[in-house]
Amino acid sequence: xxxxxxxxxYNVQADENEEYLKGLAAFVDEKMRxxxxxxxxxxxxxxxxxxxxxxxxxxxxxxxxQDAIEGPLRxxxxxxxxxxxxxxxxxx
Numbered sequence: 001x002x003x004x005x006x007x008x009x010y011n012v013q014a015d016e017n018e019e020y021l022k023g024l025a026a027f028v029d030e031k032m033r034x035x036x037x038x039x040x041x042x043x044x045x046x047x048x049x050x051x052x053x054x055x056x057x058x059x060x061x062x063x064x065x066q067d068a069i070e071g072p073l074r075x076x077x078x079x080x081x082x083x084x085x086x087x088x089x090x091x092x
Contacts, residue, residue, distance in 0.1 A: 006029055032044075
């Protein structure tokens with residue numbers, strides 16, 4: 001299938017979900033256009049690198065949030081499982 005990012009066309013393999021891939025392309029295109037506008041840069045390589053840094057920052061921020069939620073949640077689940085197992089042992 002063909003996608004377009006920052007006025008460049010790319011032929012990519014889409015085994016299953018073409019709409020998902022189109023959405024990703026639109027997301028990258030939007031980031032690149034936003035960076036180009038904010039920095040007033042026309043060099044597409046520079047725009048791509050800055051957009052990639054922006055996307056990487058978003059990814060790492062979301063990972064930190066997820067880890068902050070999952071850590072305590074996992075501990076609570078493990079504690080609950082241990083309590084249930086202990087109760088089951090006592091009733092058996």
